[in-house]
Structures are given as structure tokens and as C-alpha cells.
Amino acid sequence: MNFEQLGLIEPLLKALQKEGYTHPTPIQAQSIPLVLKGQDLLGLAQTGTGKTAAFVLPILQRLVENHYESKGYRHIRALILTPTRELASQIGDSIAAYGKHTGLKHEVIFGGVSQHTQTIALRYGTDILVATPGRLLDLMNQDYIHLDYLEHFVLDEADRMLDMGFIHDVKKIVRELPQEKQTLLFSATMPAQIAELTRNLLRNPAKVEVTPVSTTAEKVEQAIYFVSKKDKSKLLVHLLNEANIKRTLVFTRTKHGADRISRDLNKQDLRSDAIHGDKTQGARERALHNFKTGKLRVLVATDIAARGIDVDDLTHVINFDLPNVPETYVHRIGRTGRAGTSGIALSFCDHEERAFLKDITKLIKLSIPVVDEHPFKGNATEQAPPAPAQKRNTGPKNRPSSKKPWRRNNTPANQ
Template identity: 70%
Template sequence: MTFEQLGLSEPILKALATEGYTTPTPIQAQSIPIVLKGYDLIGLAQTGTGKTAAFALPILDILHEDNRNQKGYKHIRTLILTPTRELAAQIGDSFAAYGRHTGLKHEVIFGGVSQVPQVQSLRIGTDILIATPGRLLDLMNQGYVHLDYLEIFVLDEADRMLDMGFIHDVKKVIRVLPDDRQTLFFSATMPKEVTELAQTILYKPERVEVAPVSSTAETVDQSVYYVNGKDKMDLLVHILTEQKIARTLVFARTKHGADKLAKNLKKAGIRADAIHGDKSQGARQNALASFKEGKLKVLVATDIAARGIDVDALTHVINYDLPNIPESYVHRIGRTGRAGASGIALSFVNGEERAYLKDIQKLINKQIPVIAHPYEDKSAPVAGDAAPKPQGGRGGRGGGGGRNRGGGQRSQGGSSGNGGARSGGHRARSGEGRAQRGGGGGGQRSQQSSQQAAS
């Protein structure tokens, strides 16, 4: 399948050609037609699967088709809520690249920096707003953000929102959104609290699940190094020098640990810096820019700060501290081996972390090979834990029909989910065309789409 077959408009296809993209990833191939038809969507996909383009491309297409009717001041028509500053900036870069020929405006707002330039941009008007919850609520309370004209709401990294304690802020934002909207909900996992949130904000959603969190990319070569905690630094320096690793992302469990690790690497003559939530926005951006440009050999990160780090040709990820949450391991090593490229993930495991390794291997249903090395923990097992038995497959899911909104009511056939009425204007979309709510509650806009292809 190609992007042309997904029914995207010429300006979007032109931008994709410039970026060198020809074939959509599975999450893109399945999600884009659903979004173009106007359905609400739950997208389950691990990091590195092309999730951002899965919602950015159809949103740009939808807004561009109607852009000629949006004269004068640009009201916020799409809100994308994301948990971290790095991820917000990355999404902004994607909208800039994919939307360069559409004439649409986007703005990115997040905390840790002065609000003055953000407020100035909002006063001018923007079609698409990408925001972190804290800064968004702050500017809403000050009267700088108005969402009365919102058409599409995207909640990205919903599980990470929960982990970071943003779930109450998210609910505050949702309470002021127009009922008549399209909602796209993306998450790598669906714990109980995230599932409950999805049920309250989505209307009969379609569901796309690609590369569930329990799977790791086949292109990533994984290995384990048993080592005492006091020897981890010596092992890290040994690997970085012996294997001549040019650039690697190293994970630490805590912010303090990340700073200490970066400091010790510098003492060993290795160019390194740390990135985490306590760093100023300027320091984080400088460290990430230096890493991308190859000025740093090692970027040390915590799990939360690493969300949104997207570095081309990152060959190695090293778990200096093994995570105690198995899903975090999958997210971590997903920073390498992206878009079909090969990658290497090395994990240091001390005595206390062996239980974490067991849980990880159970989750991914795979035994990770153990590597011998000069700093080996002699008390560790010679081989890794026995690989878990294969689990049974998942059953299929039913799909669904169209959507029609109008006169304060919306209906959809053939999909399971929560029913109910939503007030607002009229919007209807089908595979052959779209009719969206008219300005001022009266008119109707229609746009013939390009050919649609089933994913």
C-alpha cells in the first residue's frame, strides 16, 4: 500500500515525497482512512511505529480541504494534548514538515519557558494547537486559549499522562471541549484508568492495535550483562570504548542517577549529558540538539524525559538501570530499530534487578541472551531465565459503519461503544466524500476525497 491509496490530498503527498516517505506503517495504513471518515479512534501502538503521522496526516488533510472557507482570524480547530515538552516539540516538527504546502498554522505551547511568545502567537490565531496539560490550563485560565471552534481533539500518550499525574489536568481540559468533535485517543497500553477515561470521551470508536506493548521489534538485537551495581560504570565505559559506539541513549532510573552517570562519564573522557524533568527547557533542548548533531556520545535519560526523543540512526540503547515496569523496557528499546532499521539494546542487571528481568522476559515472551564480560557478576546464572511458553493469540474485533452528526445528535452504525447524543453543528463523512458542519450553524461544506483504500 502507498500513501496515495489512502486518499490523502496532493499537498500532503507532496510533503511526504519531500520527506522521502512512500509506504505507510501499519498504524498509519489502518488509522488514516478511519480518521478521514470522521470516526473516533483508539490507537494502540508502541513507540517508533509512526503514530504521530497516523493522526497528523489525516488532520492536515481534513483541515486543508476546508481551509478555503476559513477566512480572517484562525480559531483553534485541532488540539493535540501530549505529556512532555520533547514530544510536543517533535509533534510540532511533524506538522511543520507534513503541512508545509497546506497554508495551515500550528503552534506549540509548553511550560518551562516564557509564555510571552506563545501568547503572541495565540493572539494572531492558529489552526492547530499542540500543548502540554499544565501550560494549556494556565493559558486557558488567563483567557488566552479558546476552544469553542474545536473540531478535532487528540489525546496522545494517554498512559504516560497517567504515569506523570496529568490525568486530572486532562479531565479539566476535556470538560471545556465542544461535544461535537472528533476524538483520537492514542496509548501504548490500556490500564484500567486509561480505559475508563477513553470510555468517557470517545463516541463509538474504531480501534486499531499495532505491535502491542508486549512485543519488541525484531530488528533490535537484545542482550543482558549480569554485573554488580558498583561495577556498572566500569562496564559502561568498557562497552562504549571497546565496541566503538558513536552515539547511544542510556537509561537511568532516577533524575539524580542520570546526573551522576553523565558526570562520571565526563570524568572518564566521554562526551555525555543528562536530560530529565528537573532540567530547564533550554538545557534539555541544547542537550538533545547536541546529541542529534553527534556532539555528544551519550545522552542519559529517565523514562519520562525519553518520550519524544526521536533520533535518526540511533544504533544503541543501554539500560544502565533495568526498569521495574516491564512495559517501560519495551518503550526504551523502541528508541532504536525504528522504521525497519536494525538496533542493539544492552541491559545491565544486578542482583536486585534479576526479578525485573524475569518479568520483562515473561512480558515479551522471549529469553534475552546473556553476554560474558570482564566485570561479570559471578553469582549470576550462566544463562537467562527460561523463556515463557507462547501465549494464545487474540481474537479479532468487529469494525464499523459511518457517522452522522446533526441538530444536536450523532449516530453511527456497526461499531460497538458508548451511545448517546452530542450537541453541535452537522458533520458527516463517507468514503466518497465529506460534509462538515457549516459556519454559524447553517451551511454545509462538502469535499470529494481521493480514492479510499481498505487497510
């Protein structure tokens, strides 16, 4: 299937061609026709599946087709609510790219920066507003933003909204929206509070679900290193110096840990930066820009800060700390191996993290191969948690070459 078969108008097809996109992803192929028909939509999909275009493209088309003369002032006709500043900026970039031939105007607002430039930009109105919850509520309360003319509402990454404590802000915003509108809700998971919100917010929604979280891990080549906590930094430096790792995202559980890892790497002449919630907006954007453009080889991130980061040609993800929520592991490693490309995820596991590893293997129903030859193997020969019996991994399709300094034995990490 190509985009023309989805019924998209010429201005959008022209922009997609310029961006080099010819074939829709599964969520785009399923969602775009439904949104074009005006249906409410529940989309169960994580980042990396192409969900942004799945709602941006049909909303742009509906706004063009339902255009009305507003005598110079543009009322907000579409609102896209997203949890993080980085994701808001990326959605704004997508709207700019796909909508460049439509004549539609969009603005992006988020907290952490002065509101002055944002209120100036909103003075003459906009067709599409991309916003984070806190700043949107602030500007609504100050009477800078009115949503009386809203036709389309998108709640993106609803589960992350819940994780970050924004769910009450979201409910306040929803109460201010017109009853008659099209609503699209996207979430990677469906916890109880999001399920309740979905029932209250969506009207007879179509449901689109792609790539269940437990199966996404099959697309990424994985390996586990058993290593003591004190040797993790040394192992990371060793891998970056010896392995064919061109660009990697390193995950840690804490903000302090992310800063410390970045400092340690820079001392070893390995250019890196950290991104987390305590960083200023400017610092986060600079770090992400430098990483995308190749000025940084390593970006160290916490889970919340990394949600929504989309970097082309990300060869590796390294879990410096294993997450205590198994779904988070799948979201992390899904940053690499996107759009059908191959990717490698390497994870460090100390003694205290063995229980986390057991939960992860139970979720993904795969045995993660152990790297038994490295300078800091420590407890690598100890038995790991018991394996789930449902499914065996016969090994990655793209096995590492003998030139790579990490070589696996035949012992799965969960045996």
C-alpha cells in the same frame, strides 16, 4: 501500499515526497482512511510506529478541505494534547513538515518557559494547537485560549499522561471542549483509568492496534550483563571505549543517577549529557539537539524524559538500570531498531534487579543471551531467574562479529 492510495491530497503528498516518505507504516495505513472519514479512533501503539503522522496527515487534510473564511483571525480547530515538552515540539515539527504547502498555521505551547512569547504568537489565532496539559489550562484560565470552534481533538500518549499525574488536568480540559468534534486517543497500554476515559471520550470509535508491546522486543538484538552495582559505571565506560557503539541512549531509573553517569562519562572524555524532568527546557532541547546532530555520543535519560524521543540511526540502547515495570523495558529498547532497521539493546543487571529481569523475560517471552566475558562479570556465572516456557530465542538474526568485545555464552539470562 503507498500514500496516494490512502487518498491524501496533493499538498500532503508533495511534502511527504520531500521528506522521503513513500510507504505508510501499518498504523498509518489503518488510521488515515478512518480519520479522513471522520470517525473517532482508539489507537493502541507505542512511539516509533509512526503514529504522529497517522493523526497529523488526515487532520491537516480535513482542515484544508473544510476551510472557511475567518476574516483574518484563525480559530483553534485542532488541539493535540501531549504529555511532554519534547514530544510537543516534535509533533510541531511534523506539522510544519507535512503541512508546509497547506497554508495552515500551528503553534506549540508548553510549561517551563515564559508564557509571553506563546501568548504573543496566539494573539492572531492558529488553526492547530499542540499543548501540554498544564500550560494549556493556565492559558485557558487566563482567557488567552478559546476552544469553541474545535473540530478535532487528539489525546496522545494517554497512558503516559496517567503516569505523569496529568490525568486530572486532562479531564478538566475535556470538560471545556465542544461536544461535536472528532476525537483520537493514542496509548501504548490501556490501564483501567485510561479505559474509562476512552469510554467517556470516544463515540463509536474505530480501533487500531499495532505491534503488541510484548512482541516488539523480538526486533532488537539483546544481551544481558550480570554485574555488581558498583561496577556498572566501569562496564559502561569499557563498552563505549571498546564496542562499535556510535550513538547510544542510556537509561537510568533516577534523575540523580542520570546526572552522575553523564559526569562520569565526561571525565573519561566520552561526550555525554543527561535529560530529565529537573532540567530546564533550554537545557533539554540543547542536549537533544546535540545528540541528534552527533555532537554528543551518549544521551543519558530517565524514562519520562525519553518518551517521544525519536533519533535516527540510534545504534544502541543501554539499560544502566533495569526498569521495575517490564513494559518500560520494551519501550526503552524500541528506541533502536526502528522502521525495520537493526538495533542492539544491552542491559546491566545487578543482584537486586534479578526479579525485574524475571518479569521482563516473562513479558517478552524471550530468553535474553548473557555476555559471560567482560572485565566486570562479577556474578555473571550465578543462576538467573527461571525462564518462561512459552518461547525460546534461538539467538539474534544479526549475531555480533568476533571484533565486538562482548561475546555470549549459550546460557539464556532466564535459565
